[in-house]
Amino acid sequence: MRSLMGLFRTMRPKQWTKNVIIYAGLVFDGQLFIPNAFLRVTLSFVLLCLAASTVYIINDLVDIERDKLHPKKKYRPLPSGQLPIPLAIFAAVLLPLVAIIVSALYSPIFSAILVLYIIINVLYAFRLKHIVLVDVLTVTAGYVLRVAGGALVITVVKFSPWLYAVIALLALFLAITKRRQELLALGPTAETVRPIFKDYNLALLDEMLRTVSTSTLVAYILYTIESPSILLANTKIALVTVPFVLYGLFRYMYLIYVKGEGSAPDEVLLTDHPLQLAIFLWGVSFILVLYVAPTLIK
Numbered sequence: 001m002r003s004l005m006g007l008f009r010t011m012r013p014k015q016w017t018k019n020v021i022i023y024a025g026l027v028f029d030g031q032l033f034i035p036n037a038f039l040r041v042t043l044s045f046v047l048l049c050l051a052a053s054t055v056y057i058i059n060d061l062v063d064i065e066r067d068k069l070h071p072k073k074k075y076r077p078l079p080s081g082q083l084p085i086p087l088a089i090f091a092a093v094l095l096p097l098v099a100i101i102v103s104a105l106y107s108p109i110f111s112a113i114l115v116l117y118i119i120i121n122v123l124y125a126f127r128l129k130h131i132v133l134v135d136v137l138t139v140t141a142g143y144v145l146r147v148a149g150g151a152l153v154i155t156v157v158k159f160s161p162w163l164y165a166v167i168a169l170l171a172l173f174l175a176i177t178k179r180r181q182e183l184l185a186l187g188p189t190a191e192t193v194r195p196i197f198k199d200y201n202l203a204l205l206d207e208m209l210r211t212v213s214t215s216t217l218v219a220y221i222l223y224t225i226e227s228p229s230i231l232l233a234n235t236k237i238a239l240v241t242v243p244f245v246l247y248g249l250f251r252y253m254y255l256i257y258v259k260g261e262g263s264a265p266d267e268v269l270l271t272d273h274p275l276q277l278a279i280f281l282w283g284v285s286f287i288l289v290l291y292v293a294p295t296l297i298k
Helices: 002-010 013-028 035-062 085-106 108-126 134-152 161-193 195-199 202-226 237-257 265-271 273-297
Strands: none
Touching (some): 013 134, 035 134, 265 273
């Protein structure tokens, strides 16, 4: 039982929240309340979680010796000894096989995306995370693949390419903030725990953050203006959602620069109530724009 609990922890169930982005195609194409489409995307979400967990297990297997030196990661199941290595290897083989085979039965193209997602992340675990800049861009690619998977498993009609840009930039923003906060937290031991830190410094990461945060906001504004699914009666009504996005970006930067948080974006999103409220209000306002406003305008 102890080993199984260790395996479950290594699968990172808290980080499955990242995979919710697979619903983007469903929601922003106006198909949220179509049962068949919703079920197909939900099944894809479950399989994506299995694939993502495979990546986490492989990553922990590769980094087991370095994680033993990390102040927090040394308590993870593999470096702490709670999860036996043979069981971790078995799970890393079984989980992707189940995900790929099941997805191939109802959507071969989504199955192919899962294979590509796993390959990219395995390359990341062994090599790409040691290449400066490529490491954060690879993390970003994973989010784009999530969105593409959700869009391709159903038939989307009005899905704007600008949404890919917004999600990619937001993912890059979170990846850079994580690097920055890890660098600060590890201090002089940063290069020992994560060799890539020899090629990063605070000045570079802060400049990258400024560039990406600005680009994210601009891309989102362009999405609200250009997306065919939210151009209602020749109005730009979706612009009312922009203040929530702006507050969310500012709030996250406040948590980074003032509170010293951000080394684990998923934990920040699950614990910071003002940020959660901003996301909730953004979601409600967008749903109203996308699903309610059209009936009122008619």
